[in-house]
Amino acid sequence: MKPAPFRYVRPTTLGEACAVLAAEEDARVIAGGQTLVPMLAMRLARPSTLVDIARMPGLSGIARDGDVLVIGATTRQVEAERSALVARDLPLLAAALPWVGHPPTRTRGTVGGSCANADPSAEIPLVAVTLDAEIVVEDESGPMPMLADDFFIGPMITAVPPSGILTAVRFPVWDEARIGAAFHEISARRSDFAFVSAAAQVARDAEGRCTRIALGIGGVGDRPVKLDVSGLIGTALDAATVAAAVHAAAAALEATSDLHASADYRRRVAVTLGARAIADAAANIQAKEGGR
Amino acid sequence: MKVELTINGTARTAEVEARKTLLDALREDFQLTGTHAGCEHGVCGACTVLIDGAPARSCLMFACQADGYDITTIEGMAPAPGELSVIQDAFCETHGMQCGFCTPGMVLAAHALLAREDSPDRAAIVEAISGNICRCTGYGQIVEAIALAAERLRTANTPRGVRPPQIGAPHVDPDAGEDAPGAGILEAADADMPHGGRP
Ligand code: FES
Numbered sequence A: 001m002k003p004a005p006f007r008y009v010r011p012t013t014l015g016e017a018c019a020v021l022a023a024e025e026d027a028r029v030i031a032g033g034q035t036l037v038p039m040l041a042m043r044l045a046r047p048s049t050l051v052d053i054a055r056m057p058g059l060s061g062i063a064r065d066g067d068v069l070v071i072g073a074t075t076r077q078v079e080a081e082r083s084a085l086v087a088r089d090l091p092l093l094a095a096a097l098p099w100v101g102h103p104p105t106r107t108r109g110t111v112g113g114s115c116a117n118a119d120p121s122a123e124i125p126l127v128a129v130t131l132d133a134e135i136v137v138e139d140e141s142g143p144m145p146m147l148a149d150d151f152f153i154g155p156m157i158t159a160v161p162p163s164g165i166l167t168a169v170r171f172p173v174w175d176e177a178r179i180g181a182a183f184h185e186i187s188a189r190r191s192d193f194a195f196v197s198a199a200a201q202v203a204r205d206a207e208g209r210c211t212r213i214a215l216g217i218g219g220v221g222d223r224p225v226k227l228d229v230s231g232l233i234g235t236a237l238d239a240a241t242v243a244a245a246v247h248a249a250a251a252a253l254e255a256t257s258d259l260h261a262s263a264d265y266r267r268r269v270a271v272t273l274g275a276r277a278i279a280d281a282a283a284n285i286q287a288k289e290g291g292r
Numbered sequence B: 001m002k003v004e005l006t007i008n009g010t011a012r013t014a015e016v017e018a019r020k021t022l023l024d025a026l027r028e029d030f031q032l033t034g035t036h037a038g039c040e041h042g043v044c045g046a047c048t049v050l051i052d053g054a055p056a057r058s059c060l061m062f063a064c065q066a067d068g069y070d071i072t073t074i075e076g077m078a079p080a081p082g083e084l085s086v087i088q089d090a091f092c093e094t095h096g097m098q099c100g101f102c103t104p105g106m107v108l109a110a111h112a113l114l115a116r117e118d119s120p121d122r123a124a125i126v127e128a129i130s131g132n133i134c135r136c137t138g139y140g141q142i143v144e145a146i147a148l149a150a151e152r153l154r155t156a157n158t159p160r161g162v163r164p165p166q167i168g169a170p171h172v173d174p175d176a177g178e179d180a181p182g183a184g185i186l187e188a189a190d191a192d193m194p195h196g197g198r199p
């Protein structure tokens, strides 16, 4: 369990880091390293150079920018988990973060790293896809924002260009007054890779009718996907209506089979967890000051 | 590469290969073998240390990445040679260890939890050690040890006979005034356990 030799650099500007990536085909970016280091240890990855961006100025932090909450790529998962801004503006991300790895990996693992790694069962990419977040990638030519749905291409495959670096994730903030969110997943043991995960965020009006809804499913196919349950808007989100809508939407899911779970199982569980996430999100509604 | 670390409060430097993990550097270059090497790929938690006070797996970080950070290992837990911290003592008392392989990681995970929360419930304790595997104890006594340590740390500053210790009460007694003894924790715990907690 010892990695193959590599060179280590810790550039202080994005330009320098991109230059190393452009010059060396096998150079890799490292931030928290919570997924990359095991891959190095098992020699599944043998980069020529590790470009450490964990302490690069300007890449870390959580800030509101209009109707978007911007989370810098190297913001550690634990920082987002304990952030009052995330708790207030991104209830779905707040609900998902406790499911990411374990407490001692969240202290090093980063929000951007989880997206750049693009594990199909990872929680943060699922939230990004569900909320239509924008993922910002930069290289010599400047920042390129792209929709999460376009960013995640397949298992561990993203749209990051060879010399590009993910710099931030921009999560839209819902401005409705009554928003609720819930996250569920099934895995072999707590915090292990999810076979199926479901993320839901719901807004309701004063009468309890649904005014906005987003549902995403992870772990089922080769990337996280958003399901279209817009038919639930205007309903009171009663159990039977939700179950029927999720069932219909899940027909479009492409599911994979592996040692852990069959495609059929995954699809069935996706329907159950999806409906459960919506029900819990609807029940978790928090009234927000100043929302509409 | 040269790395400079503060380990258990002391500035240390070493010349390491880039691929050397913090775990191996601690064990081989600094002779701190209390940090245990289990799986070496982030699964077991035996290698847990505190990096700037937060628990992390030392096998998932290269020593060169840790350059400049403050590292706490199990060797930094006890107040003096031959003594035990309140948490270590609680592990002995409740039989929270058998072979001891997981214990340094468990103690550091517990330390990080109790530094943030003075009255964690069972769920919070279980969550805090959820990334640490123990093959001996079945975890029950470990959870018990951490709860016991929490109780002792929480009540350590409360003068006996003045006010009964209360679960969920603030860590520092608001009525105690300026001279609430922040460093009195170990003294009070010692008073509780004249033989270090063991018969
Ligand atoms: S040795 Fe580091 S987690 Fe197992």
Ligand code: FES
Pocket (backbone or CB within 6 Å): B096, B097, B098, B099, B100, B101, B102, B103, B133, B134, B135, B136, B137
């Ligand atoms: S005491 Fe043996 S592994 Fe925990």
